[in-house]
Amino acid sequence: MKTLHKIFFSDARRMEQLEDGSVHLVVTSPPYPMIELWDSFFRRVDRGIERLWRRMEQAETLREKTGLALQVYERMHRFLAEVWREVYRVLVDGGIACINIGDAARNIGGFFRVYPNHAKVIEHCEKIGFTTLPYILWKKPTNKPKYKGKGAFLGSGFLPPNAYITLDCEYILIFRKGAPRKFKPKDRRRYLSSYTKRERDRWFTQIWEIPGARQKLSQAERRTAAFPEEVPRRLIRMFSLVGDWILDPFLGTGTTVKAAIELERNSIGYEVDQTLKPVIQEKISRVKGKDFEVVWEG
Numbered sequence: 052m053k054t055l056h057k058i059f060f061s062d063a064r065r066m067e068q069l070e071d072g073s074v075h076l077v078v079t080s081p082p083y084p085m086i087e088l089w090d091s092f093f094r095r096v097d098r099g100i101e102r103l104w105r106r107m108e109q110a111e112t113l114r115e116k117t118g119l120a121l122q123v124y125e126r127m128h129r130f131l132a133e134v135w136r137e138v139y140r141v142l143v144d145g146g147i148a149c150i151n152i153g154d155a156a157r158n159i160g161g162f163f164r165v166y167p168n169h170a171k172v173i174e175h176c177e178k179i180g181f182t183t184l185p186y187i188l189w190k191k192p193t194n195k196p197k198y199k200g201k202g203a204f205l206g207s208g209f210l211p212p213n214a215y216i217t218l219d220c221e222y223i224l225i226f227r228k229g230a231p232r233k234f235k236p237k238d239r240r241r242y243l244s245s246y247t248k249r250e251r252d253r254w255f256t257q258i259w260e261i262p263g264a265r266q267k268l269s270q271a272e273r274r275t276a277a278f279p280e281e282v283p284r285r286l287i288r289m290f291s292l293v294g295d296w297i298l299d300p301f302l303g304t305g306t307t308v309k310a311a312i313e314l315e316r317n318s319i320g321y322e323v324d325q326t327l328k329p330v331i332q333e334k335i336s337r338v339k340g341k342d343f344e345v346v347w348e349g
């Protein structure tokens with residue numbers, strides 16, 4: 052089956068090229084609010100965040116600093132929610148959105164706390180109209196408990212009670228627009244897309260471990276915090292049919308598009324960072340033995 056893949060170098064907060072109800076599945080991972088890697092991104096794309104950030108840096112009291120940190124956090128999620136709203140619009144009824152996000156644990160002005168990104172995404176998506184479905188905890192490989200900066204274990208060794216839990220899981224949140232999709236009995240595409248009993252038993256469970264994924268990432272993939280190919284591959288097989296349209300509004304290095312090509316789905320990617328084009332091209336060029344066309348815009 053020949054498939055089509057459209058990559059737009061533009062802002063997913065306005066996916067004007069896409070019609071309402073034209074996408075069957077969204078698989079994505081946004082920049083994570085309050086994670087250092089993405090601070091400069093959010094400060095650059097939203098002047099309000101930059102202003103709050105400067106005030107936070109200049110604030111003299113801890114109370115002021117932590118209050119402003121929470122405002123920054125809220126505002127970063129408002130930025131992401133503009134994309135979630137568009138995702139809702141372009142999904143078909145019964146379409147599913149899988150959003151990979153990690154929480155942030157951070158010390159600002161001497162005050163350590165967790166910023167529970169997964170909870171904020173659920174809150175915004177429910178306001179938009181999505182139904183929250185049971186989600187996945189993706190357990191990342193870690194050696195031992197640790198935190199950057201003021202370490203949780205600095206000085207306290209093995210003494211209770213002031214050490215912190217290491218965040219070693221990310222979330223793959225799963226939302227649906229409206230009621231489940233309906234199919235005619237014996238739908239051919241549905242049968243063509245089936246998974247095995249072994250796959251079902253491993254995939255439809257709450258905790259995922261994907262061993263060795265981190266070691267295989269290239270430098271560009273580390274810079275954009277790319278997910279391993281196994282993540283979109285599983286989600287696409289679990290929640291879409293051969294020939295469906297898959298969207299990744301935060302395309303990064305193109306992992307979702309590569310998986311879609313390999314699994315004979317059509318796909319659409321949005322990415323604001325033009326410098327990632329050669330990285331995406333290289334990733335797609337590794338697909339072998341599939342009949343597909345890629346259209347680049349912007």
Ligand SMILES: C[S@@+](CC[C@H](N)C(=O)[O-])C[C@H]1O[C@@H](n2cnc3c(N)ncnc32)[C@H](O)[C@@H]1O
Pocket residue numbers: 061062063064079080081082083134272275276277278279300301302303304305306307321322323324
């Ligand atoms: C966490 S990375 C995605 C990594 C991707 N899953 C992969 O495997 O390579 C998030 C990406 O979203 C892009 N981005 C952020 N805001 C965007 C927006 N409003 N529209 C389109 N892309 C955006 C960033 O430039 C970044 O490349």
